[in-house]
Amino acid sequence: MLPFDVYPLWDVEPAYGEGCYLYDKNGVCYLDFYGGHAVISVGHTHPRYVQRIAEQLKRLAFYSNAVQNSLQKQLAERLGAASGYPHFSLFLCNSGAEANENAIKLASFDTKKKKVLAFGKAFHGRTSGAVAVTDNPKIIAPFNATPNVEFVPLNDVEAVEKNLQTGDFCAVIVEGIQGVGGILMPTDTFLQQLRALCDRYDVRLILDEIQSGYGRSGKFFAHQWSGIEPDIITTAKGMGNGFPIGGALISPRFKAVHSMLGTTFGGNHLACAAALAVLEIFEDEHILNNVADMGALLMSELQQLPGVKELRGRGLMIGMEMEKPMGELRSKLLFEHKIFTGAAGTHVIRLLPPLCVGKQQVSELMEALHEVTKRL
Numbered sequence: 001m002l003p004f005d006v007y008p009l010w011d012v013e014p015a016y017g018e019g020c021y022l023y024d025k026n027g028v029c030y031l032d033f034y035g036g037h038a039v040i041s042v043g044h045t046h047p048r049y050v051q052r053i054a055e056q057l058k059r060l061a062f063y064s065n066a067v068q069n070s071l072q073k074q075l076a077e078r079l080g081a082a083s084g085y086p087h088f089s090l091f092l093c094n095s096g097a098e099a100n101e102n103a104i105k106l107a108s109f110d111t112k113k114k115k116v117l118a119f120g121k122a123f124h125g126r127t128s129g130a131v132a133v134t135d136n137p138k139i140i141a142p143f144n145a146t147p148n149v150e151f152v153p154l155n156d157v158e159a160v161e162k163n164l165q166t167g168d169f170c171a172v173i174v175e176g177i178q179g180v181g182g183i184l185m186p187t188d189t190f191l192q193q194l195r196a197l198c199d200r201y202d203v204r205l206i207l208d209e210i211q212s213g214y215g216r217s218g219k220f221f222a223h224q225w226s227g228i229e230p231d232i233i234t235t236a237k238g239m240g241n242g243f244p245i246g247g248a249l250i251s252p253r254f255k256a257v258h259s260m261l262g263t264t265f266g267g268n269h270l271a272c273a274a275a276l277a278v279l280e281i282f283e284d285e286h287i288l289n290n291v292a293d294m295g296a297l298l299m300s301e302l303q304q305l306p307g308v309k310e311l312r313g314r315g316l317m318i319g320m321e322m323e324k325p326m327g328e329l330r331s332k333l334l335f336e337h338k339i340f341t342g343a344a345g346t347h348v349i350r351l352l353p354p355l356c357v358g359k360q361q362v363s364e365l366m367e368a369l370h371e372v373t374k375r376l
């Protein structure tokens with residue numbers, strides 16, 4: 001048997017990693033400015049992270065959600081405090097799509113309605129409900145296409161109201177910053193207007209912070225720049241620094257009913273240990289401050305780069321829209337300078353480094369970018 005061939009692959013195989021660097025089996029070093037789809041938060045193989053998971057593995061890797069698991073309670077408490085949502089509750093699952101799936105289900109149970117409003121260029125995952133609210137017809141199978149989802153342009157408040165006033169919607173789902181779409185920002189005013197409209201029409205506001213959350217924007221969640229409080233916040237990626245874990249942070253307005261949500265693996269002992277290690281490192285190493293400092297440095301350096309049409313984003317979630325298609329630039333960065341970056345469409349390079357990135361790595365990237373753009 002072979003792997004089902006659904007991923008276009010670069011011809012590189014990382015064998016081990018440390019901090020912001022990856023190494024192949026011959027010891028060739030790669031600088032990671034992509035974090036494996038924005039997943040690496042505290043750095044590859046952080047010693048504390050490795051130790052916490054290893055210790056837990058020796059004690060107990062898994063038991064089901066039918067027994068007490070105090071690691072889940074510790075994680076909920078620590079995440080509530082770190083994120084500024086101590087009054088919310090936490091439902092744990094295994095991925096971003098699953099977190100969104102559960103958020104939509106919860107909103108629908110709560111309001112007893114079935115339509116969801118989503119936005120142009122949105123990406124919310126590939127499972128049934130998550131893909132239905134994703135604005136990419138190519139990944140929506142006929143089974144997943146549904147009349148229960150409407151899309152409107154991001155930041156178009158009138159279009160939102162026109163839909164919500166029909167009274168058919170259970171939820172609006174929006175990314176804190178659109179990632180896959182090309183680092184596109186909902187404005188702070190738009191998020192405030194969304195909050196107000198959801199209140200007016202009794203619709204639940206879901207903030208998908210799977211890519212933009214966990215410190216990536218310089219605040220714990222990107223929507224916190226706007227000062228609003230959503231009804232549900234979904235998270236994954238940086239939460240486990242590579243260990244699969246996702247979660248929905250749920251406002252006190254929702255009443256939990258036994259069996260309304262559930263999962264076998266969600267919140268297992270190993271995943272909780274990984275997520276707790278991440279939060280401990282966030283605190284000890286002042287990760288949010290580092291994101292703010294390095295994000296500002298990176299943005300100001302990128303402004304000096306020729307050939308850039310627009311720079312977007314916040315903190316260490318940066319989209320660099322190039323005047324020309326960026327494919328050659330990106331592959332020269334990878335194969336000649338050994339630097340991983342991300343892409344969105346044909347013109348946008350996404351920079352999503354580990355949140356512990358430092359000045360040394362920023363200058364390595366900038367040197368490479370200047371060298372390559374000079375030749376193109």
Ligand SMILES: Cc1ncc(COP(=O)(O)O)c(C=O)c1O
Pocket residue numbers: 037095096097098100123124125126175179180208209210211212236237
């Ligand atoms: C904003 C957003 N939501 C949801 C997802 C889906 O997460 P997962 O791949 O863990 O299911 C992603 C993944 O890229 C994402 O960027």
